[in-house]
Amino acid sequence: MESKFQFAKEIIGQAGQFIRKNMTKDLIIEEKTRFDDLVTELDKEVQTLLVDSIHARYPNDCFLAEENNLTADITKGSVWVIDPIDGTVNFVAQGCDFAVMIAYYEEGQGQFGLIYDVMNDVLYSGGGQFDVTANGQKLPPFTDKPLSRSLICVNSSMASQNFMGLANLGCQTLGVRCFGSAGLSICRVLSGRLLAYFSKISPWDYAAGSIMGEKLGYKICDFYGKKPNFETRQEVMFVPKEKLKEIQKYVH
Amino acid sequence: MESKFQFAKEIIGQAGQFIRKNMTKDLIIEEKTRFDDLVTELDKEVQTLLVDSIHARYPNDCFLAEENNLTADITKGSVWVIDPIDGTVNFVAQGCDFAVMIAYYEEGQGQFGLIYDVMNDVLYSGGGQFDVTANGQKLPPFTDKPLSRSLICVNSSMASQNFMGLANLGCQTLGVRCFGSAGLSICRVLSGRLLAYFSKISPWDYAAGSIMGEKLGYKICDFYGKKPNFETRQEVMFVPKEKLKEIQKYVH
Structure with a gap:
């Protein structure tokens, strides 16, 4: 290997x-x-x-x-x-x-x-x-910080539609960013710059980040917390595992 | 000087x-x-x-x-x-x-x-x-390109509220980005990466960009096309002068 x-x-x-x-x-x-x-x-x-x-x-x-x-x-x-x-x-x-x-x-x-x-x-x-x-x-594993000291990254059309309550989550954080690259947004999560990333993307968009994230305490999942299907384009989030429940209070 | x-x-x-x-x-x-x-x-x-x-x-x-x-x-x-x-x-x-x-x-x-x-x-x-x-x-002066081949940068809360029709403008373009720095967003406009930038900001956020932009065919203005007051925090846009009318078809 x-x-x-x-x-x-x-x-x-x-x-x-x-x-x-x-x-x-x-x-x-x-x-x-x-x-x-x-x-x-x-x-x-x-x-x-x-x-x-x-x-x-x-x-x-x-x-x-x-x-x-x-x-x-x-x-x-x-x-x-x-x-x-x-x-x-x-x-x-x-x-x-x-x-x-x-x-x-x-x-x-x-x-x-x-x-x-x-x-x-x-x-x-x-x-x-x-x-x-x-x-x-x-890169170090995820270390906890409050939503109020964190930034998130959201696909711009999902943000503008308040998809599944994403705008409400955004209001709990320091703000929302949007870069237009799934890979680079996931890297900002992996390096601790962003707390989480939300978008509608395909397996090749999240596969590499998912494998690296697994090692550092992050997971890729759909908005119900389930593993994506690795086949179709889906709404997914890339989040610290220990923050998933807190995030799902707003995004559901 | x-x-x-x-x-x-x-x-x-x-x-x-x-x-x-x-x-x-x-x-x-x-x-x-x-x-x-x-x-x-x-x-x-x-x-x-x-x-x-x-x-x-x-x-x-x-x-x-x-x-x-x-x-x-x-x-x-x-x-x-x-x-x-x-x-x-x-x-x-x-x-x-x-x-x-x-x-x-x-x-x-x-x-x-x-x-x-x-x-x-x-x-x-x-x-x-x-x-x-x-x-x-x-840096070269602005050269025209269609909205459909351009990206814009919008303050995330203005984007999510479709402030003055900004989301409608976004739909005419390749997409909306949000970086969280007025200065660096304006630099992306100055270097031709983004077509325009929209936010609610203060004089120190737009003064430097405004002076550089003047030289390359861009202007800072409020949503009615008027010069901002250089005193208070205002909704402004930083746009190519020759695109202002086209942008104002959607943002008004």
Whole structure:
């Protein structure tokens, strides 16, 4: 597993380098489900680069990924979950605040996760048997703090609809932030900057963070506290386990 | 003016260094108007450091600043507008995403503005007779792009209340972001990452950005398009001048 983890770190670094090198050229931007659901040629190229590298080294492993309809079931065999560019809208509009994400499962057990903040060159990685680190610096487990001294991150349309009472929770905290990247928002929770993250996202958006979070006292769950299905896009929260009950007083 | 601008760059760098050096110690955090309106001893110390430096060099200049009730009228004489830590809540909860801001006026005319992203060590500065730069790199003037390819930044409570139709504007764009720092949000507009910024803020929150923006085709105004009063906390927007009419179709 150690060498597989090292390999994942190498290829995610290469993917970041590839993005930084190619992002300045005129990109073909396509709309997927609607005008604000974007994909670029780079999303697809980066995924191909990652899948091809993994397939060459581990030919029997399977894939669950954002592009190209790769839909392996994470509960069976060795499965890599890939989001080539998380935060594609930020990538297109801002040229920053996006991430590459990789998670690795064996028979449904998360072995390690990686989230690479490409433009800040910060790699969050670990989980399973590995320490969770940010560029090699070990991240501490969650330590309790009151809602009134915490910030949360909420998907902007869920916030504006007060979905399941999220705005009420927001009022108990120092405020609500919104960054537009699931991966980087989860990293802010993992590093203790934000208390929790709420959004409607897909398995490749939360897989890596979920594996790292498990090691530090956080969990990904739906709004009823249940594990998400790792298949469809769902409303989920990434929260400290010991804060779940308190959060569910407001969000239900 | 050149030497005054150089001097401002020096002292804002010193202020940032002072914050980075002292932010890890246990800070005294006080609540101002309510539990989520915070000030720390560092806010006050940084302001004193800046005001003392300026006063020693320019003893006749006056001050409009966030702390300690310094309330000069920017339309008269030589006035420095100072926000020692913009984004104090981020500073306390996240240890990042905050800025030091300085603006300088003579007889109501903005001469230069500076916004220092302390943790990323990026200084945005210029306006008046000076080019607007980010760490010395000249920023280009606004170039038009459609709402449907743009992001906006909205204060989270204004967004959740659909204040003046802001949520309707949000639906025309790629999405809404919220960072919790007026200065850094304005810098994202100045650097072309965000199209516009909407919040309820005070003169020291928008003065520096306003002077830099003037040079690049942006303006700070209230929701009716009028110049803010530079006295009280007001709902304002920081927008490209040539987009104001289009934005006001949704925000009114």
